[in-house]
Amino acid sequence: xxxxxxxxxxxxxxxxxxxxRDLFRYKAEVIRDEGKYYYRVDNVIMHITPLExxxxxxxxxxxxxxxxxWLHLEIQRKKDDPNxxxxxx
Numbered sequence: 001x002x003x004x005x006x007x008x009x010x011x012x013x014x015x016x017x018x019x020x021r022d023l024f025r026y027k028a029e030v031i032r033d034e035g036k037y038y039y040r041v042d043n044v045i046m047h048i049t050p051l052e053x054x055x056x057x058x059x060x061x062x063x064x065x066x067x068x069x070w071l072h073l074e075i076q077r078k079k080d081d082p083n084x085x086x087x088x089x
Contacts (some may be wrong), residue, residue: 002032021089
């Protein structure tokens with residue numbers, strides 16, 4: 001098992017940073033285990049693709065069209081509905 005720790009955050013100059021809010025600053029992990037990849041935030045874990053893992057590790061910032069933002073939204077869906085199943089199609 002291999003774990004990469006990430007600091008997810010907004011891009012520089014975003015309004016939430018100006019207003020001293022850290023709503024979009026948190027710790028996350030990309031986990032590789034037996035050829036499968038997972039993304040963990042708090043106590044929520046979800047399966048991700050190898051490409052998503054590579055992209056979020058390379059760029060852990062939240063902005064339009066970033067993998068970090070896409071995974072952020074998926075994690076929020078999972079937190080809101082524990083029965084949420086991600087569709088890879």
